[in-house]
Amino acid sequence: MRRVITVTVINQSGVLNRVTGLLMKRQFNIESITVGHSEQPGMSKMTFIVHVEDERKIEQLLKQLQKQIDVIKVNDITDKAIVMRELALVKVVSPPHARSEINSIIEPFRATVIDSGKNVVTYQVTGAPEKIEAFIDLVKPYGIKELSRTGATAFTREIQKVNSPQLSILK
Amino acid sequence: MEMTPKSQDEKQNNQPMDGSAVLIQGLKDQGVEVIFGYPGGAVLPIYDALYKDPIPHVLARHEQGAIHAAEGYARVSGKPGVVIATSGPGATNLVTGITDAMMDSLPLVVFTGQVASTVIGTDAFQEADIIGITQPITKHNYQVRDVADLPRIIKEAFHIASTGRRGPVVVDIPKNVATEIFVTKEERTSEVNLPGYQPTTTPNYLQIQKAAEAIRFARKPLILAGAGVLHGQAMEELKTLVETKRIPITNTLLGLGCIAGNHELFLGMAGMHGTYTANMAISECDLLINVGARFDDRLTGNLESFAPHAKVIHIDIDPAEIGKNVPTEIPIVADSKEALQALLNQEFNVPDTEEWLAYLRGMQEEAPLWYNIDEHEFLPQEAIQMIHRITEGDAIVTTDVGQHQMWAAQYYSLNNPDFWVTSGGLGTMGFGFPAAIGAQIAKPDERVVAIVGDGGFQMTAQELSLLQEMRIPVKVVILNNGALGMVRQWQETFYDERYSQSLIPVQPDFVKLAEAYDLKGYRITKKEDAEQIFREALLSDEPVLIDCRVKMLENVYPMVAPGKGLQEMIGVKSK
Numbered sequence: 001m002r003r004v005i006t007v008t009v010i011n012q013s014g015v016l017n018r019v020t021g022l023l024m025k026r027q028f029n030i031e032s033i034t035v036g037h038s039e040q041p042g043m044s045k046m047t048f049i050v051h052v053e054d055e056r057k058i059e060q061l062l063k064q065l066q067k068q069i070d071v072i073k074v075n076d077i078t079d080k081a082i083v084m085r086e087l088a089l090v091k092v093v094s095p096p097h098a099r100s101e102i103n104s105i106i107e108p109f110r111a112t113v114i115d116s117g118k119n120v121v122t123y124q125v126t127g128a129p130e131k132i133e134a135f136i137d138l139v140k141p142y143g144i145k146e147l148s149r150t151g152a153t154a155f156t157r158e159i160q161k162v163n164s165p166q167l168s169i170l171k
Numbered sequence: 172m173e174m175t176p177k178s179q180d181e182k183q184n185n186q187p188m189d190g191s192a193v194l195i196q197g198l199k200d201q202g203v204e205v206i207f208g209y210p211g212g213a214v215l216p217i218y219d220a221l222y223k224d225p226i227p228h229v230l231a232r233h234e235q236g237a238i239h240a241a242e243g244y245a246r247v248s249g250k251p252g253v254v255i256a257t258s259g260p261g262a263t264n265l266v267t268g269i270t271d272a273m274m275d276s277l278p279l280v281v282f283t284g285q286v287a288s289t290v291i292g293t294d295a296f297q298e299a300d301i302i303g304i305t306q307p308i309t310k311h312n313y314q315v316r317d318v319a320d321l322p323r324i325i326k327e328a329f330h331i332a333s334t335g336r337r338g339p340v341v342v343d344i345p346k347n348v349a350t351e352i353f354v355t356k357e358e359r360t361s362e363v364n365l366p367g368y369q370p371t372t373t374p375n376y377l378q379i380q381k382a383a384e385a386i387r388f389a390r391k392p393l394i395l396a397g398a399g400v401l402h403g404q405a406m407e408e409l410k411t412l413v414e415t416k417r418i419p420i421t422n423t424l425l426g427l428g429c430i431a432g433n434h435e436l437f438l439g440m441a442g443m444h445g446t447y448t449a450n451m452a453i454s455e456c457d458l459l460i461n462v463g464a465r466f467d468d469r470l471t472g473n474l475e476s477f478a479p480h481a482k483v484i485h486i487d488i489d490p491a492e493i494g495k496n497v498p499t500e501i502p503i504v505a506d507s508k509e510a511l512q513a514l515l516n517q518e519f520n521v522p523d524t525e526e527w528l529a530y531l532r533g534m535q536e537e538a539p540l541w542y543n544i545d546e547h548e549f550l551p552q553e554a555i556q557m558i559h560r561i562t563e564g565d566a567i568v569t570t571d572v573g574q575h576q577m578w579a580a581q582y583y584s585l586n587n588p589d590f591w592v593t594s595g596g597l598g599t600m601g602f603g604f605p606a607a608i609g610a611q612i613a614k615p616d617e618r619v620v621a622i623v624g625d626g627g628f629q630m631t632a633q634e635l636s637l638l639q640e641m642r643i644p645v646k647v648v649i650l651n652n653g654a655l656g657m658v659r660q661w662q663e664t665f666y667d668e669r670y671s672q673s674l675i676p677v678q679p680d681f682v683k684l685a686e687a688y689d690l691k692g693y694r695i696t697k698k699e700d701a702e703q704i705f706r707e708a709l710l711s712d713e714p715v716l717i718d719c720r721v722k723m724l725e726n727v728y729p730m731v732a733p734g735k736g737l738q739e740m741i742g743v744k745s746k
Binding site: 069 | 302303306307310311314331365366367368489490491494495498
């Protein structure tokens with residue numbers, strides 16, 4: 001199971017180490033982790049994507065994280081309506097004759113060119129990790145010289161789907 | 172040992188002090204009555220401050236001895252044990268004790284010296300990344316970067332160590348922070364403010380109601396009590412629950428003592444070397460009420476077949492323990508005392524358990540703990556029973572890990588709570604003897620007996636110095652079987668008697684060793700002499716060492732083999 005977990009922590013040195021150390025000790029494999037300042041001064045927000053086998057393991061993970069003194073809040077937002085974004089920088093082999101072709105391919109992804117040289121162009125793309133994957137797959141045939149991804153950051157949407165009763169008269 | 176009373180010279184706030192003086196003052200504010208430690212380069216300023224403004228200090232002969240003594244002190248007194256060690260090797264020598272305290276939820280506040288901030292990270296002389304090293308083995312740790320943070324950090328460290336699920340906290344102090352001068356800005360008495368740390372102590376009322384309801388409908392209820400009962404001082408409430416509702420009770424290794432060993436509803440310890448009746452009661456009960464135990468694998472055996480018929484109520488102050496190993500129907504996150512009080516306040520009918528009790532009593536009579544008396548050799552079980560008889564079950568008993576520990580758990584039936592000091596979770600050889608020193612310092616008027624093996628004792632034997640120097644009347648009983656007994660037993664049982672590196676044919680002369688430290692040493696070689704020697708040694712007011720030679724090939728039974736279920740005990744003998 002792939003879970004998206006957000007953790008609000010006190011912004012202190014060593015906190016990231018504490019959290020990742022805990023995951024390592026309990027054998028959780030992190031797919032991605034991002035950390036940055038939050039809206040509150042002195043507080044940071046971490047988002048991590050982690051793979052777990054079952055509900056009990058995820059519950060244990062959340063409880064262990066919650067136990068840390070520097071951790072203020074832990075949320076598993078996987079099953080919520082969420083906004084999730086990742087940024088990738090991709091340096092693609094792009095000789096002049098192929099450039100317009102590549103540019104047309106990347107357009108639906110709303111990727112932008114942020115640097116270009118004689119034979120290489122660097123694209124920036126943001127979106128959900130799946131979109132980034134799709135973008136990378138698409139430009140791979142041209143030759144990727146360098147790739148750098150930030151990992152996903154996320155939080156819940158303002159409006160959550162409610163389990164409203166089925167109103168259709170057809171069902 | 173002379174304990175000077177708490178210093179009365181209350182220093183005023185807003186007076187310039189250096190970091191070391193702030194630390195010593197902070198310790199006094201916390202009511203620290205004794206420090207266990209070992210000086211060194213990086214903590215010289217702290218020791219200098221201690222010279223000017225003394226708190227009684229126990230100079231162990233190795234940092235491991237200091238921290239195990241602090242654990243023994245914490246276990247018996249219920250107060251945090253305080254340890255000071257220098258940077259680098261001093262700090263790394265504490266690692267075993269810190270882990271041991273973490274596993275057994277003992278409150279410790281450990282101050283380590285660190286090289287000066289300016290050279291941290293340069294591999295300076297006696298530098299070790301003790302924050303990185305101890306992060307996974309502490310409840311929390313701090314490195315003090317600014318002397319102005321020190322008063323707050325000291326308060327937080329003691330608060331974290333001694334509340335909620337207790338545990339060790341490390342505070343790493345760079346040498347320059349210890350010497351920096353600053354004017355205390357904050358009130359030393361101000362409240363601790365930790366938004367990320369709010370332990371739940373009061374139980375959820377609905378869950379308590381559910382628990383009461385479950386007890387009401389149980390036919391075969393069973394209480395499993397762990398160290399959480401002792402840490403929460405919930406012994407009275409537990410006893411009331413057991414007696415008024417007539418529910419049988421078993422203990423984990425660390426929970427021993429929370430009910431008197433001879434209580435009529437006590438089934439003995441459960442788990443790998445628990446009693447047959449206790450383990451069968453777990454296997455057959457329909458309601459298991461776990462109070463403050465964490466379902467350790469040495470207790471549960473194979474989880475697949477653990478308590479297969481039981482609905483589980485789990486009371487624990489640490490929510491992460493609930494459901495970790497055993498699925499729980501009724502989780503109650505709370506302090507054990509508050510939870511049991513809330514449960515006792517519920518009006519509910521007493522389940523009729525007499526049939527269940529009679530069944531268990533029959534089993535106890537049918538399959539009690541047993542051993543075969545040897546005509547020539549003295550058995551360790553006999554030794555423990557003899558110690559029990561002579562001390563009337565009233566001594567504080569400390570142990571290491573291994574065969575002697577299990578025999579002590581089985582045969583030293585405790586009358587008092589907080590009189591059992593053992594290394595449970597980590598299973599630390601070398602723990603028992605220094606822990607006995609700490610226990611004796613906590614309770615100078617009680618008789619303290621360290622029951623240790625010949626292997627473990629040799630890991631921290633240098634602390635014999637303290638017995639002499641401080642006139643600490645600990646009685647060290649070495650159950651000497653010339654082997655690493657439990658290792659040897661496992662090799663016998665699971666490795667076809669291939670005794671790889673578990674026999675110790677060459678031993679020091681332990682009596683002479685005691686004499687080298689100017690202590691009285693006894694040796695028991697013949698079982699006929701045992702009673703008289705034990706009586707003389709254990710009842711003396713002096714520190715003594717007793718080298719008690721016991722049968723080498725004796726095994727601890729009954730036993731749940733690793734990976735097996737509790738119902739598959741081996742070495743059960745029925746009458």
